[in-house]
Amino acid sequence: MSKNILIIVFLIFSNSIFAQTRVSLNDFGIFPKTYNKNYGKITIVSDSKLQELIKNHIKHNKNKPEFPGWRVQIYFGSGNQARGVANNIKKNFMNSYKKTEAYLLYEAPYFKIRVGDFRKRNEALKFMKNIKSDYPNSWIVEDLINFPKLD
Numbered sequence: 805m806s807k808n809i810l811i812i813v814f815l816i817f818s819n820s821i822f823a824q825t826r827v828s829l830n831d832f833g834i835f836p837k838t839y840n841k842n843y844g845k846i847t848i849v850s851d852s853k854l855q856e857l858i859k860n861h862i863k864h865n866k867n868k869p870e871f872p873g874w875r876v877q878i879y880f881g882s883g884n885q886a887r888g889v890a891n892n893i894k895k896n897f898m899n900s901y902k903k904t905e906a907y908l909l910y911e912a913p914y915f916k917i918r919v920g921d922f923r924k925r926n927e928a929l930k931f932m933k934n935i936k937s938d939y940p941n942s943w944i945v946e947d948l949i950n951f952p953k954l955d
Contacts, residue, residue: 873949874928
């Protein structure tokens, strides 16, 4: 008896699992006013101020070419010769690892060379292990990274 009740309850709830469809944002990132896809109709009621806020958010973020991620720092130095040393290290790195970008930073009074654009820390750690023989004093740092290049 309890087995039959369990089966009936399962059948009732399994039909409701397929009652929803996924609504994606349009190209501008604004929720559509009405969405109709053969199964039903969804109408989203929102304040015009909310849509204006979303548009401003998208506009503001289009101007930012970077987002939070990880890089491997291979050089950190200061002094009279630091700029020349940093440029040489960057040049040598670019010759050895052609597919990975290198960035020269200056944060007074230090010159730094950071390499790579990694979204996850473990990706940066894996790359650091690969270059550890050439750059034994390298370490992972959080940084703003560039969006990946689309081929």
